[in-house]
Amino acid sequence: MITELDRTPLTRDFLHRPVLDVAPDLLGRVLVRNTAEGPIELRITEVEAYDGANDPGSHAYRGRTARNGVMFGPPGHVYVYFTYGMWHCMNLVCGPEGVASAVLLRAGEIVEGADLARTRRLSARKDDELAKGPARLATALDVDRSLDGADACGGPDGPFSLRAGRPVASDLVGNGPRTGVSGEGGVHPWRFWITGDPTVSPYRAHVPRRRRRHT
DNA sequence: GTTAGGATACTCT
DNA sequence: GAGTATCCTAACG
Numbered sequence: 001m002i003t004e005l006d007r008t009p010l011t012r013d014f015l016h017r018p019v020l021d022v023a024p025d026l027l028g029r030v031l032v033r034n035t036a037e038g039p040i041e042l043r044i045t046e047v048e049a050y051d052g053a054n055d056p057g058s059h060a061y062r063g064r065t066a067r068n069g070v071m072f073g074p075p076g077h078v079y080v081y082f083t084y085g086m087w088h089c090m091n092l093v094c095g096p097e098g099v100a101s102a103v104l105l106r107a108g109e110i111v112e113g114a115d116l117a118r119t120r121r122l123s124a125r126k127d128d129e130l131a132k133g134p135a136r137l138a139t140a141l142d143v144d145r146s147l148d149g150a151d152a153c154g155g156p157d158g159p160f161s162l163r164a165g166r167p168v169a170s171d172l173v174g175n176g177p178r179t180g181v182s183g184e185g186g187v188h189p190w191r192f193w194i195t196g197d198p199t200v201s202p203y204r205a206h207v208p209r210r211r212r213r214h215t
Numbered sequence: 216g217t218t219a220g221g222a223t224a225c226t227c228t
Numbered sequence: 229g230a231g232t233a234t235c236c237t238a239a240c241g
Contacts, residue, residue, distance in 0.1 A: 083224095
């Protein structure tokens with residue numbers, strides 16, 4: 001790496017913008033997760049945008065529920081959901097309060113605290129795989145529903161903070177359809193990634209689950 | 216190297 | 229009751 005990562009904190013204003021502006025701008029930024037054992041720092045390499053009211057792929061499309069309430073709140077907070085019976089995924093809430101837009105963090109590179117991440121990601125064979133995929137990312141950072149609604153832009157005392165990192169030149173930002181989103185919600189090219197980065201997760205089209213026969 | 220299938224429990228209809 | 233913004237392992241080339 002030639003350029004150093006800028007440790008300047010990003011304020012809540014960074015997320016207080018339209019989600020489609022924030023999502024590509026998050027690439028190359030650094031999310032700090034302060035755990036009891038120490039900090040883990042993640043350079044974000046892949047995200048997806050979810051635009052509440054207009055977006056059939058969003059959890060917020062059908063209105064506010066107990067699960068997605070944080071998305072309807074003010075920006076700068078973390079929305080964590082539980083899926084597929086085993087996994088957590090984390091989002092950063094964007095835009096003005098009430099818009100219910102958020103950016104799903106899909107993948108990243110652990111740049112600090114890899115030892116801590118490895119203890120939670122025992123199946124990862126290489127460090128590239130520690131946070132390659134949204135549920136892996138949440139696992140590596142020790143994120144679960146207890147952090148739903150936490151401040152994403154806190155100081156060193158909070159569970160999370162954001163740093164300027166190293167923004168990505170626009171010609172290195174790839175974009176395409178979102179992963180695992182069913183129906184017409186999948187048509188929007190609202191997935192953004194850093195071209196050529198080894199930690200970007202492979203694209204998987206949505207496949208409806210076949211229910212296991214009750215035998 | 217790729218692909219298929221199972222695991223798992225929460226959320227909304 | 230059915231679907232899910234997924235991951236892992238085993239099997240095969």
